[in-house]
Amino acid sequence: MIYLDTQITDEFLERYLTFCLAYMRPKLNAAFDGLTGELRDKLNLYFDDTGLRLLLSSNASVLKVAFEEIFEGIPILAERFNPKHFFNSLKVDTECKHLNLRTTEGKQAIANIKINVLTKVNDFITNKPSILLAEFIEEMNQANKASEIKAQLVKLTSIVNGTIQANVHFKEKFPNWLEYLSRSFNYDHVIANFGVEIVSLIDLHYCPYCADEVIEPFERYRPAIDHYYPKSKFPFLALSLHNFVPAGDRCNSRFKKNNDMIGYFNPAHDELPNKILFDFEYPLGRDFLEEEIKVIVKNISDNLHANSILFALEDVYNKIGIKKEFKLLYERVNYQKSLGSLFLDDPQQIRLHLDVDLTLSQKKVRYQKFLVDSLNFLANCNLVIKR
DSSP states (O other): OOOOOOOOOHHHHHHHHHHHHHHHHHHHHHHHTTOOHHHHHHHHHHHSHHHHHHHHHOOHHHHHHHHHHHHHHSHHHHHHHOHHHHTTTOOOOOOOTTOOTTSHHHHHHHHHHHHHHHHHHHHHHHHSOOHHHHHHHHHHHHOOSHHHHHHHHHHHHHHHHTOSOOOHHHHTTSOHHHHHHHHHSOHHHHHHHHHHHHHHHHOOSBOTTTSOSBOOOBTTBOOOEEESSOTTTOGGGTTOGGGEEEOOHIIIIIIITTOOOTTSOOTTTOOOOSSOOEEEEOOSSSOOOGGGOEEEEOOOSHHHHHHHHHTTHHHHTTSHHHHHHHHHHHHHHHHHHHHTOOOTTOHHHHHHHHOOOTTSBTTTSTTHHHHHHHHHHHHTOOOOOBO
C-alpha cells in the first residue's frame, strides 16, 4: 500500500557494492570450482562482478526479469530453491481424496491416475530434466498398492506446488555448489553492517503492506528488513537493495512468510493508483457506533487485491481503533459543514480542522490512504495522498 520510493545515494551504493563483492567473490569462486561446460559459463555470466553489481543495485522491475532469466538459464537453481516456478508448466491431476481405496473401483481409478501422471511427468522431463521427478518416477514405478500410489501422488503435489520441505534430506539430492552459492549471499553478515543505514535510506514509519503497523526506527530499535522476494526461494536476491522492504511483524511473519510474491503489489516498485481503495457502510439518518461501521477494501487492481487477501486488509481496517478514526473524521466533517467552513482546497485548513495532513508523505502517516479515502467519501471530494 505504501510506495517506498527509496533514494539511494551514489556514495552509499558504491560502499555497499564494494563491501558485498569483497565478501562474495572468493566464496562464489570456491562454490563454482570444478564446474565446467555450459553450466560454468552461465554461472560466470550471471555471477561475475558485473552481474553481481546489477543484482545488488537494480530496481525491482529489473530484479523480476533477472530472476526469470537466471532460473531459465540455470534451471537446477529453480528446482532446488523455487520448485513452484520450475514446475509451473507441469499440469497434472493428482487428486485422489475422493476415491475409496478399499473398493475395486477405487483401486482401479487410482491405478489409472498413476498411468496418466507418469505419462505427463515423463513428457515433462524429456524437455526439462529434473532431479526430483527422476526420483518420483522410480518410486512411483515401484508403487503397486493403492496406498503407496496415493502417497506418491501426495508427494508429487507438494513438489509441483512448491510446498515440499527443504530439509537436509531434500538438500542432499542436489549438488553442493547450490548451497555454497546460497551462503555466499550472506544476509546476516551484510545487514549487521548496513541494516541501520538501509532503514534510514528507505525512511519509513509504517509497514508498507498494511500502512497500520508502526515500524519507525529509534536509537535501540530498527524494524525487520523483509525480502519482498524471499531469500529462501530467490537466494541470489538476498542482498539486492531494491528487494529490501522493512515490514511489520504481523505482515512479515504471520501473513507473508515465504510466499513467492509473484503477482502481488510490490512496495519497492508499485504506486497506489489514484482510485478509491476504501469504501464505507454505516447507518444513515442517526448517530451510530464504531461497531456499526463496515470498511470495505475494493478490488482496484489484481496485485493490490492479492495483497488485500494475503495481508487480511479488510480485517485490519475493520479494527475498532481504525473505525474510530473514521467516526471522528465523520464528526469533524459534519461540524465544519454546520459552520459552512469546509475548506477542502487548503491543506493547512484540512490539517487544522480535520486532522488529516496532506502535506506529509504516506510513509510518515499511519493509514494515510484510509484517511484520505474517508475524507473523500464524507466530503464528496477528490483529494490525493502524497508519496
